[in-house]
Amino acid sequence: MSPTGTTTRFAPSPTGELHLGNARTALFNWLLARRDGGRFLLRIEDTDAERSKPEFTQQLMEDLQWLGLPWDGEIVAQSQRGPVYREALDKLERAGRVYPCYCTPLEIEVSRKSQLTSGRPPRYVGTCRNLNDSERAAKLAEGRKPTLRFKVPDGGRVEFVDLVHGEQRFECNDIGDFIVQRADGSAAFFFSNVLDDALSGVTTVLRGEDHLSNTPRQLLIAMALELKAPTYGHLSLITSADGSPLSKRHGAKSLRQLREQGYLPKALVNHLFRLGHSSDLHDLLDLQKLAVGFNPAHLVRSPARFDPVQLEVWQRRAVHALSSDEALDWMRPHLPNTLDAASASAFAAALHQNLLLPSDAAYWVQVVFGELPEHDAEGMELINVAGPAFFEAAAAAIRTHGIDWKAVTTAIREQTGRKGPELFKPLRQALTGRRDGPELAPLLKIMTAARAIARLERLSSAAP
């Protein structure tokens, strides 16, 4: 927690599942802290009692762990920090920087609507800004529960340098007095968020661009509290393929869904690393290397589209990088649970380079351990061209040489005179029902000679 070191944080609200946008924000903050040898904090912004759910907090933690982004120190939950906020709010109240507002949500809503229809910005009009004591007493007597609003200075401007967008300037007159404490006494986002950042020594905040125009409010609060606000960097949003906001309607997947589908964390972080962040690094890298290569100066200002095809590229590379043991764990859910350990690992070793997702293993489980699916038209064509004699020779070869692939293919070649693709294509089709797939040698070994012979014999007798 050295004052000179970088401290970043991820501050999600537990109101839903982590999605790609969130995950990228977490990743970038983590990377920055790691790169600088600093700290990465996790704070749960659960001040909205209505929508916050403990199970989401749990899920959040699991997702971060799974991605490989552990946080430093204790998790801070804002719901536990009422007294801290109370104290700071008192300070602002004594300094006359905030005032009680007795307007009801309904009144505010009506005001907003009428402003909007008359073409004006929907801002708080300041009804309660200059109430005297007796007016306040009267409002209170009506049974109104006040909120606390921050008194935005008349005139003046707020200037700051955004890490990715550069110099920013906002007029105070464009900002309405905003709520810092709700009627139920809880602290509102603008307030608790910046206060906690300052109090926990956060130096840099990388967050979504949707916060950019809210930043002046938070800076105003920090100034009133005489606290040092972090340096902000606003990340452009991730959009769908058509440029619209990433949403479930567009098939946006939560991290949990991606994980359940079998996407590897390494694939995800490598893809996210390059979304909205440019880098010369084009290889599949681990988090340590990504941290070294991360540079906030290379954060991109324009929105990035999420392209599932690019994710698949990283997934393929991540899958390729798996060891056989890791591959086995990865595809385990799709293997028959009756399988013995040796067969399972032989299967994983033979197959894993050919899969993108574990569910892709299903077909090959069927081929290796079960019945062969029907040959398709193109496959039948291939089989007919090869002719029954070919398969008879193949079956005979396996009968005498067993699963010794080299001996088997040599025998078939000598017997039929076929070689190269002429030899292997029909063989592959007959044995696997497909024209593509993993190497045949290990496949034969695990599918057993008996199964192979049966498949070949069927074609030698059934074909015309």
Place this chain on the structure above:
RNA sequence: GCUCCUUUCGUCUAGAGGCCCAGGACAUAGCCCUCUCAAGGCUGUAACACGGGUUCGAAUCCCGUAAGGAGCGCCA
């Protein structure tokens, strides 16, 4: 409506006035390798949103337009 952000190949991006008739990666096409697929190697197709300025010179600066996005919440 007001304020703010954004706009380079299909996608992610490099580019901060001449080094750019725009570079890289992925995708895609072709070839090589190969029993197939994948991997690998080589080659190719492909972009500065539009319109005005400023300048000897603009993807880069200025002004408009268009398109997309965000904020203006007792949501975060």
